[in-house]
Amino acid sequence: MKSPVKILLINRHPPYGHAAARDSIDVALTGATLNQDVQLLFMGDGVYQLLPQHNASLLEQKNIGDLLSMLNMYGITQVYAQKKALEERSLSGEDLTIATQTLSDSDIQTLIAQQDCTLNF
């Protein structure tokens, strides 16, 4: 295995209403456990996953916010959010729970070009 593989998980779905957010976290945890270099990018509605105080118990679903804040214990520290998506939703980097770098769309192109693999959720 060439190691570590740079894997970018691009998240475009909000935290609830679609399995994508949970599916992405499962891949992130597996990749981190297997010592790969997993990074997360949140674009479009995906930035909603980064807001604090999810009340997932109302939906009988796992709390995505809690799961995301656990990821840095697994060595996943590079978390990015699309600047334009935040602005469109009247959010800023300060509203977000986990330490996130905000990126312009051209920074995102650079980030993607640096990866070995990107997966979409």
Place this chain on the structure above:
Amino acid sequence: MRFSLVVQAPPASRQGSHSAYRFAQTLLTDGHELYRVFFYGDGIHNASRLYCPPKGEPNLPKLWQTLAQTYQLDLVVCIAAAMRRGLVDSNEAKRHHLDADNLLSGFQVSGLGQLIDATAHSDRVVSFD
């Protein structure tokens, strides 16, 4: 070039599953290597033995099965994604006391480790959502 594919689209509902199949077929006839096809999320439905499309529509599970036989492909279905969607192999059916199983032969259930392994061993990973 060595490829792996990640399929998250179910057959019938979205084009992605058929596109994945056609992409796989083309890369193989062009002489590239297909290391693994990993079915995740709703993509697991491509492994159903009970899939019955109407006449004139592609039978994607059977198409994948045939392609896998021809080229000795590794078709892997994420076991967690499959179980929660009612796609069950015979071992899991016994374990959970279910009265039936429905995994099409030619596919195997496994974990996300196989997806990560594919990313480490492939020149390109292409997703179909």
